[in-house]
Amino acid sequence: MTSLAPPVVRGQEPTRSSGGRSGSVLVWMALPAFVMFVFFGIIPLFGVVALSFATWNGISPEIKLTGLDSWTAALTNPNLPNALWVTFLIMALSWLVQTPLSILIGTFMARQSRYRGFLAVLYFIPLLLSSAAIAITYKSLLDPNFGLGAGLGVEALNQNWLGEASLAIATLIFVVSWQFIPFHSLIYQGAVRQIPASMYEAAQIDGAGRMRQFFSITLPQLKYTIITSSTLMVVGSLTFFDLIWVLTAGGPGDSTRALAVQMYQLGFQASLMGPASAIAVILVLVGLGLSLLLRRIGGRADQSQLEGA
Amino acid sequence: MTPTPSTGTGTHRAPAKTAPSRPVGRRFTDRNWIGGSLGWVWLVIVMVPLYWLVITSFKTSANYFITNPLLPPSDLTFENYQLVVENDFIRYFMNSVIVTVGAIIPATLISFMAAYAIVRGAGNRFLKTINGIFLLGLAIPLQAVIIPVYLIIIKMELYDTLQAIILPSIAFAIPLSVLVLGNFIRDVPKELFESMRMDGATEWGTMWRLAFPLTRPALVTVIIYNAVGIWNGYLLPLILTQSPDQATIPLALASFQSEFGVNVPAVAASVTLTTVPIVLLYAIGRRQLVSGLTAGFSK
Structure with missing residues (x-):
């Protein structure tokens, strides 16, 4: 540079x-x-807080301030504990599945070679599809009567993937991972490429094998990237709506009815905008709380935000 | 490390041991076989649904139920695509184009102007506050504020119009665009700004003639990223429109699915058809991205 x-x-x-x-x-x-x-x-953002202290049916021009009524209604709603549990389950399981796979795939892609570049292009495709398109594809693909399992006649594949409570949530996690692992592996790929090659050379001279190098160099060096990626995953999982809505609409029963789905149903189907706004406020607060918590775990907050982005 | 690593500073080691022994075996242990096999397994997982989607879209619905779902069609047909097009696909497609283009162009322009101002006016307190608000905005999820946005749209009497989708789409594209573009403008060498000023250029002229061309790769990135997000957006159209006339592609897909029902090939055709434009955009943008980055203007 010409900085002189x-x-x-x-x-x-x-x-x-x-x-x-x-x-x-x-x-x-x-x-x-x-x-x-x-x-x-x-x-x-201020409006949603204000609306959570009001009563509005979403249609009439009349919006009345009613104090804590909406909060009481939202918090005593018998569906709330289940929605919280489902949201937590989706968050935890999708993190547990996506993080190790994204790190491994990202590390794998980080090494430059032509066929890996080709793979990276293909890996990227799910990111281009809308959640609606993905949900519809999997709905057809997993249909117990017309889907892949029925067509191939393979018993193990031919489950009612979206019709049974325990299977539905597992299927949802799979679809979420299919959609988002590409994104997180790209973040890890960028981060792995920034690790100085000299560290690996030094380790090689000391006789460390690939496994040892991965656990002693790659993983520790990825610490801040893991925090960034986890924050995006965890906070992002709070707002899964389109995918769940098109895939299962919260069902069967209420087994996949996460908070965002419940907010939509309360507000735009049951016309209870006040309680729905209260749930929206809860979503914002939980999201903020989690990202602050993860920042604290990460320590150096500022750098972790920029790394690999 | 010490600055002279090549001379073998680890003298306490026997030099014979570091000699290249058994190169073939060494290369074998070097191979990242866990990552490698996972890479291929993941490729299969990613590609099988997409492959199934495309081949199914060319099958006749009668044939679909009796053939192996993973084999390509024996009698290739375009009737599914015809059926999708006959079901007003062009209108939904145009709605999506209007929304995406109508949001992307203003969003990119005003984000670029804001990013330029924030970087160039680093000492200005008002611009600092604006930057802080955009950073805060990165943490606001659209879902959480959708109810007040819906209220605002009703009050503006824009409910059930395409503008209702466009306006919030612009707003929610701004924070990340400003961040990415700002980081890029910051990398433009200060001397270039200085020499523009010596030549008597205004801030406005400097922005368009200097910063804009130099920021092109970042602009392409931002445009692709936002275009994918808006093209695929489901929540805003779902909540802010209701008539089929105003539906965008993701909404239309959901209604196609309930309409076509067990006609799986037609559903597959509709999903394939809606995905092609964005994959094309990615294919074009990728090349532009690469050429922009390799143009070598900054390094």
């Missing part, structure tokens, strides 16, 4: 571009995005 050149030029003009007229031009430049985001992002 500028001192010669400096001093002719005030170097602080933020001051004076150009500063106000810059403010004008930032304004459209700011206004847009405040209007549809920040105001609704």
